[in-house]
Amino acid sequence: MTTDAAPKPAARPSSLPVKPRIYSGIQPTGRPHLGNDLGAIRNYVALQDRYEAIYCIVDYHALTHVHDPEVLRRQTLEMAAALIALGLDPERCTVFVQSDRPEVTELCWLFNTVTPVGWLQRTPTYKEKRANQPDDVNHGLLTYPVLQAADIALPKASLVPIGKDQAPHLELSREIVRAFNARYGVTFPEPQAVYTEAPTVLGTDGVKKMGKSVGNTIEVLAEPDVIRKQVMSMVTDTQRIMRSDPGRPQVCNVCQMHRFFGDDYEEIWEGERTARTGCVDTKKLLAERIIAHYAPARETYRELMADPVRLRRILDEGAERIRPIVEATMTEVRERMGLR
Numbered sequence: 184m185t186t187d188a189a190p191k192p193a194a195r196p197s198s199l200p201v202k203p204r205i206y207s208g209i210q211p212t213g214r215p216h217l218g219n220d221l222g223a224i225r226n227y228v229a230l231q232d233r234y235e236a237i238y239c240i241v242d243y244h245a246l247t248h249v250h251d252p253e254v255l256r257r258q259t260l261e262m263a264a265a266l267i268a269l270g271l272d273p274e275r276c277t278v279f280v281q282s283d284r285p286e287v288t289e290l291c292w293l294f295n296t297v298t299p300v301g302w303l304q305r306t307p308t309y310k311e312k313r314a315n316q317p318d319d320v321n322h323g324l325l326t327y328p329v330l331q332a333a334d335i336a337l338p339k340a341s342l343v344p345i346g347k348d349q350a351p352h353l354e355l356s357r358e359i360v361r362a363f364n365a366r367y368g369v370t371f372p373e374p375q376a377v378y379t380e381a382p383t384v385l386g387t388d389g390v391k392k393m394g395k396s397v398g399n400t401i402e403v404l405a406e407p408d409v410i411r412k413q414v415m416s417m418v419t420d421t422q423r424i425m426r427s428d429p430g431r432p433q434v435c436n437v438c439q440m441h442r443f444f445g446d447d448y449e450e451i452w453e454g455e456r457t458a459r460t461g462c463v464d465t466k467k468l469l470a471e472r473i474i475a476h477y478a479p480a481r482e483t484y485r486e487l488m489a490d491p492v493r494l495r496r497i498l499d500e501g502a503e504r505i506r507p508i509v510e511a512t513m514t515e516v517r518e519r520m521g522l523r
């Protein structure tokens with residue numbers, strides 16, 4: 184007996200998982216940067232205890248734009264090691280590589296047959312990609328959202344933590360699932376987005392969102408000297424020319440970043456406003472704080488990258504853990520569609 188005063192949870196049908204199942208896919212972009220961590224990964228870490236969480240490194244999706252096998256393999260492992268180093272605990276959530284559960288490609292094909300081409304042609308990201316890589320408008324780019332719907336539906340996840348930029352994809356996932364359910368009977372929950380209050384982290388240029396392809400990143404898991412160099416290159420308040428000019432913390436990207444690395448940012452801002460401190464001081468402090476904050480993660484990351492056998496084993500276990508869930512879904516789907 185427990186004397187705990189917390190209210191008893193309402194009884195649930197035994198077929199439903201005790202905690203809602205969440206799923207999110209992460210592109211294998213290699214070692215993540217500050218924007219990845221503050222914008223998404225921190226949030227994945229926070230969700231792993233509240234939900235039954237599945238996180239997948241989506242290497243099949245990456246094939247629509249990464250064509251070098253060595254690069255893909257390396258970046259997949261780097262992302263895996265980083266996710267674990269930054270706090271995803273393989274004991275408390277499932278971390279796996281998409282191509283380790285190839286059933287998703289079968290579900291993707293089956294979903295293709297309930298998805299009108301028009302829906303895909305209208306997808307904003309498809310239009311963007313067509314403009315950005317005009318020499319490589321492969322069919323994978325068009326089908327990308329169908330594979331994403333299959334990712335989510337395969338473990339019957341009902342919640343999907345994503346950034347706002349993924350809203351159109353999630354809407355399509357919902358429509359595809361709805362189309363499947365309408366034709367073959369209710370099989371999948373309609374997935375819902377969990378938009379997190381993730382800040383948009385600007386890059387070192389202070390203008391564009393931090394991104395690897397823009398080249399304006401702070402690589403939090405890199406060697407301290409790399410971080411120092413990247414932080415020192417940051418653009419601050421462009422109207423503060425002289426050291427004696429008052430700074431404007433609300434428009435200074437360095438000041439804004441201090442919010443995430445200490446409770447005393449108001450004080451730091453005050454120093455800028457009154458020109459007691461200069462931009463260089465504020466940057467140096469930020470660099471040291473980032474280095475210190477990520478020191479344990481940097482160490483774990485280094486250890487995992489130095490032990491690919493161990494890393495591979497963790498990922499294999501992740502893929503193995505969801506095998507029964509995936510197989511049950513596929514058996515049901517094949518049956519409903521007349522394949523067995």
Ligand code: TRP
Pocket residue numbers: 206207208209210241244330331334335343344345349352
């Ligand atoms: N499209 C997502 C991105 O670019 C990655 C992704 C693939 C995903 N499958 C998913 C996200 C399923 C959420 C759920 O970031």
